Amino acid sequence: MPNQKQGSEQLQTLMQSGQISGSFSFNGTLSKEDEEMSRSALSTFKAKEEEIEKRKMEVKERVQAQLGRVEEETRRLAIIREELETLADPMKKDVQTVRKRIDVVNKELKPLGQICQKKEKEYKEALEAFNEKHKEKVELISRLMELVGESEKMRLKKLEELSKSIETIQ
Template identity: 70%
Template structure:
């Protein structure tokens, strides 16, 4: 609308210039037909140039409008891409956060279990050491027992032999 109003205003100004020129021509009757022809030619050239300027102005406006339309489309596409990108980032953050929380939870559970394992391992080593010590002591005692039993058997055999000799000598 503004463009149309501006074009009309320019045309009115051109008409005033033409009327003023024509009026001054009527006052100055000394102007020749050649001068009048030159004035008309200049006026028509002026009008043609004004029309060409107006046409180019409209072309530029159309190009600007087309560019603005493309810019709006690109802006919408970029906004869509940004939303998709943010949508992709959110689930990953949630998953990473959940996994980290699970790891922290398991670490909290592992700490006392680790202490328990260390304590149980120490108890096991102590019990194993005590077991082995008692086992060694038992082996020593069995060895001593076997020595004593062997010694006892020898002594008893010796006594029996003596008794047997005594009995044989009585006969």
């Protein structure tokens, strides 16, 4: 019994420090009075040890109860965290999918935009060239009309001269 051994050692310590007085007889044994005081001190000490042990057990039980509640709360929080993650997961995956698709479309748009700009530039240059050629054509048609008009005038004039010359011959 370790508690009894500890009690004996503590009793001896108390006696040596003078907290428990006792008179030893010459043969080294305790007198009845001293023996009674020793028993009383020992029983008081045992009672206090038992009270301390009882309180220790109560504290231990309360700690165990608290640990049980903490473990239960930890489990509940883990379940809540998992539920939150599953709630956020589908939206997160959808958002990531849409973002990736946007990135792909952006990569496809860049060269198409460059092609559009190049084609637009070519179109403007072609339109400008077309307009210049059309303007040149209009000018040439106008010049042609002038030339045809002058030619007709000259031919009519020549015809009139020839006509006059024929009349003079007759």
